[in-house]
Amino acid sequence: MAASGSGGSRADNGYGSQQPRRRKGPGALATAYLVIYNVVMTAGWLVIAVGLVRAYLAKGSYHSLYYSIEKPLKFFQTGALLEILHCAFGIVPSSVVLTAFQVMSRVFLTWAVTHSVKEVQSEDSVLLFVVAWTVTEIIRYSFYTFSLLNHLPYLIKWARYTLFIVLYPMGVSGELLTIYAALPFVRQSGLYSISLPNEYNFSFDYYTFLILVMISYIPIFPQLYFHMLHQRRKVLSHTEEHKKSE
Amino acid sequence: MQGRQKSSTPEHKGDLAAHGGVLSMSHNDTRSFFNFSQLGLSTGNAKSSPVLKHSKITYFEVEILDVHSKKQICIVDKVSPSSTLLDVKHKFHKACPQWYPSRVGLQLERNGPYLKDSINIQSLAVSSIITLYFTDLGQQVSWTTFFLIEYTGPLLIYLLFYIRLSTIYDQLESKKNFRHPVVHLACFCHCLHYIRHLLETLFVHKFSGGHTPLKNMIKGCAFYWGFTSWIAYYINHPRYTPPSFGHRQVSFAALAFLTCEAGNHFINVALAHQNHSGNKACFPSPTYNPFTWLFLLVSCPNYTYEVGSWISFTVMTQTLPVGIFAFLMVIQMSLWAQKKHKQYLKRFYPEVRRKAAMIPVIF
Numbered sequence: 001m002a003a004s005g006s007g008g009s010r011a012d013n014g015y016g017s018q019q020p021r022r023r024k025g026p027g028a029l030a031t032a033y034l035v036i037y038n039v040v041m042t043a044g045w046l047v048i049a050v051g052l053v054r055a056y057l058a059k060g061s062y063h064s065l066y067y068s069i070e071k072p073l074k075f076f077q078t079g080a081l082l083e084i085l086h087c088a089f090g091i092v093p094s095s096v097v098l099t100a101f102q103v104m105s106r107v108f109l110t111w112a113v114t115h116s117v118k119e120v121q122s123e124d125s126v127l128l129f130v131v132a133w134t135v136t137e138i139i140r141y142s143f144y145t146f147s148l149l150n151h152l153p154y155l156i157k158w159a160r161y162t163l164f165i166v167l168y169p170m171g172v173s174g175e176l177l178t179i180y181a182a183l184p185f186v187r188q189s190g191l192y193s194i195s196l197p198n199e200y201n202f203s204f205d206y207y208t209f210l211i212l213v214m215i216s217y218i219p220i221f222p223q224l225y226f227h228m229l230h231q232r233r234k235v236l237s238h239t240e241e242h243k244k245s246e
Numbered sequence: 247m248q249g250r251q252k253s254s255t256p257e258h259k260g261d262l263a264a265h266g267g268v269l270s271m272s273h274n275d276t277r278s279f280f281n282f283s284q285l286g287l288s289t290g291n292a293k294s295s296p297v298l299k300h301s302k303i304t305y306f307e308v309e310i311l312d313v314h315s316k317k318q319i320c321i322v323d324k325v326s327p328s329s330t331l332l333d334v335k336h337k338f339h340k341a342c343p344q345w346y347p348s349r350v351g352l353q354l355e356r357n358g359p360y361l362k363d364s365i366n367i368q369s370l371a372v373s374s375i376i377t378l379y380f381t382d383l384g385q386q387v388s389w390t391t392f393f394l395i396e397y398t399g400p401l402l403i404y405l406l407f408y409i410r411l412s413t414i415y416d417q418l419e420s421k422k423n424f425r426h427p428v429v430h431l432a433c434f435c436h437c438l439h440y441i442r443h444l445l446e447t448l449f450v451h452k453f454s455g456g457h458t459p460l461k462n463m464i465k466g467c468a469f470y471w472g473f474t475s476w477i478a479y480y481i482n483h484p485r486y487t488p489p490s491f492g493h494r495q496v497s498f499a500a501l502a503f504l505t506c507e508a509g510n511h512f513i514n515v516a517l518a519h520q521n522h523s524g525n526k527a528c529f530p531s532p533t534y535n536p537f538t539w540l541f542l543l544v545s546c547p548n549y550t551y552e553v554g555s556w557i558s559f560t561v562m563t564q565t566l567p568v569g570i571f572a573f574l575m576v577i578q579m580s581l582w583a584q585k586k587h588k589q590y591l592k593r594f595y596p597e598v599r600r601k602a603a604m605i606p607v608i609f
Contacts, residue, residue, distance in 0.1 A: 201567075
């Protein structure tokens with residue numbers, strides 16, 4: 001799922017959000033660290049993008065491109081877990097719970113579905129969400145980098161608040177199709193499942209869990225999508241007013 | 247004719263009062279005439295206030311604006327200076343019947359705190375018109391209702407699982423398997439816990455707040471009812487595995503559970519007594535009852551005992567879901583205990599200083 005929602009509130013704090021409390025910005029050291037973090041992440045996702053393009057050109061088809069970018073994808077997507085710590089330590093003014101939720105859903109898909117169920121890795125739906133994530137993350141991390149340096153080009157801001165309209169549904173479709181493709185294999189192998197009777201009187205059915213995850217997309221996706229649309233209207237119209245007044 | 251006079255004079259009186267003391271100070275003649283006419287009419291008008299001479303009660307007007315749109319909703323007039331915010335809320339309710347007093351949140355400024363019901367109107371007034379911002383706090387429910395519903399749910403849900411409804415468990419397996427005594431004991435303990443809570447809500451606790459939003463009730467009920475279903479499913483399952491250390495583990499845990507339940511009860515009674523006698527000036531003190539001796543070590547022993555109950559229940563049934571529930575309760579109770587401990591530190595500094603919040607010595 002697009003983690004682009006978490007940064008929205010951060011950017012908006014400078015654009016007249018109606019919070020009476022003043023959030024102190026990060027100190028100089030924290031800003032420097034965040035700039036480095038965001039630059040590294042931008043670079044990482046660029047590596048993944050380049051890897052995808054090169055693999056496509058080498059193979060001639062867009063099937064099974066996952067294997068060529070498997071390692072950087074895992075590394076940089078897992079690296080996003082640091083963002084939860086950023087929120088927890090207060091150097092990024094986002095809600096810990098929201099950020100944790102978004103990052104964990106990405107990490108869950110990367111490790112608990114795509115990595116664990118090997119048969120799914122050759123599916124086309126994997127490419128769908130990997131491309132969506134790559135483009136989103138490159139724009140998002142460069143957006144953060146530039147806004148930390150206070151030199152945000154309008155193009156990046158526009159891209160961040162507009163491209164999600166296509167990328168977000170694309171990513172969600174890819175994720176759902178991947179989970180759906182993984183279901184029969186999970187059922188067959190009994191992956192990550194415990195059944196009764198056992199000493200601790202606990203049971204867990206991963207198959208049912210995945211189905212519940214898929215169902216949970218139904219209420220959550222529209223909410224996040226419309227939230228981003230709302231942010232878009234707020235941020236992009238603000239800039240137009242700002243420009244008019246100049 | 248008297249009727250006509252009756253109807254005209256209140257307006258006249260209101261008019262003068264609305265302009266505050268300004269008119270009366272500059273127009274002494276008008277004031278003395280007013281007093282004279284008042285005297286004349288007070289004999290006929292039984293409902294007139296005993297205001298005869300020097301009637302300088304400045305009635306306030308409370309203007310209520312919507313906090314988001316800043317539009318005026320209504321003006322509550324004729325508010326006497328000795329009345330409280332609650333009286334204003336009642337008058338507002340008469341004007342706008344859809345917002346009953348407990349649902350109304352009034353602030354002095356748009357981002358300020360909500361004003362308490364007991365606040366005096368006089369203390370708010372800067373002029374004769376007071377402007378307050380109104381927020382609809384949403385559907386409210388009283389604390390008693392809240393707790394009754396929240397605790398009745400788990401009681402009934404657990405019993406539904408205990409009787410092994412055919413829709414939940416496979417009937418064949420249910421009939422076949424012998425039920426270990428710990429399952430019966432667990433049911434008894436669980437019911438005891440919630441019946442005790444219900445009885446305490448009805449007869450012991452005295453709630454200070456009054457109301458809470460409906461959303462809170464739904465969240466609380468979802469949490470308790472959901473977890474009770476989950477734990478009841480496993481404990482009453484035909485394939486339930488009894489604890490590894492057998493009868494010794496069960497008896498020890500059951501004893502601990504009963505001790506914690508008794509302790510919790512006595513602490514709640516002690517706190518309620520203190521509230522009732524109005525003696526909030528000092529921290530509750532331990533009595534001859536050994537269960538209250540925990541007051542010496544800890545500032546919120548009721549949470550300690552509650553946590554103890556759930557941990558003993560976990561050990562007694564040896565069920566991981568109960569453990570998860572107990573863990574979440576520990577976190578929740580610790581947060582509440584910490585908040586309360588901070589309040590106690592402010593109010594009863596010397597006594598509470600060396601006490602822990604919830605777990606003796608440690609936290």
